[in-house]
Amino acid sequence: MSKEEKYQLLVRQIKALVEGEEDEIAKMANIAAMVHSEMGFWWTGFYRVQGDELVLGPFQGPVACSHIGFGRGVCGTAWKEGKTIIVPDVDQFPGHIACSSESRSEIVVPVRCPSACESASGSSEPIVAVLDIDSRSLATFDETDRVYLEQIVSLLF
Numbered sequence: 800m801s802k803e804e805k806y807q808l809l810v811r812q813i814k815a816l817v818e819g820e821e822d823e824i825a826k827m828a829n830i831a832a833m834v835h836s837e838m839g840f841w842w843t844g845f846y847r848v849q850g851d852e853l854v855l856g857p858f859q860g861p862v863a864c865s866h867i868g869f870g871r872g873v874c875g876t877a878w879k880e881g882k883t884i885i886v887p888d889v890d891q892f893p894g895h896i897a898c899s900s901e902s903r904s905e906i907v908v909p910v911r912c913p914s915a916c917e918s919a920s921g922s923s924e925p926i927v928a929v930l931d932i933d934s935r936s937l938a939t940f941d942e943t944d945r946v947y948l949e950q951i952v953s954l955l956f
């Protein structure tokens with residue numbers, strides 16, 4: 800199966816999995832588990848915006864850093880810039896936070912809460928979390944990952 804076909808199947812499975820579930824953390828937990836097991840990544844998880852930092856949320860994989868400041872590391876940068884960041888080689892990303900020395904490449908996708916949903920900040924479509932995925936190989940992530948992972952996080956709300 801190609802990566803695109805795997806993601807297409809994954810999107811259908813995640814839609815079924817989160818249907819009827821209201822709790823954001825329960826949805827994040829099952830999405831992290833399903834993306835991680837189906838795609839075979841090294842670390843897959845959410846960091847949730849709590850005030851002026853990101854706090855570790857539901858994840859699969861090794862123990863990770865619990866708090867990341869705004870604009871810090873790949874996660875804090877994706878939050879600050881409000882866009883998906885693909886890092887082909889983490890050693891080349893200034894300020895990369897090495898939670899695991901095994902990580903070689905990474906993608907971070909912001910999670911937006913539609914204006915209708917409740918949010919602490921009250922601004923329209925604020926970023927409420929990021930989805931962070933790490934790989935033990937260089938250059939694992941590309942546009943296909945970006946497109947489908949953005950679609951997957953949009954299923955949270």
Ligand code: SME
Pocket residue numbers: 842863864867871872873874875894895896897898899902905931933
């Ligand atoms: N590498 C991330 C930190 C989180 S861990 O990869 C799980 C970063 O630079 O933001």
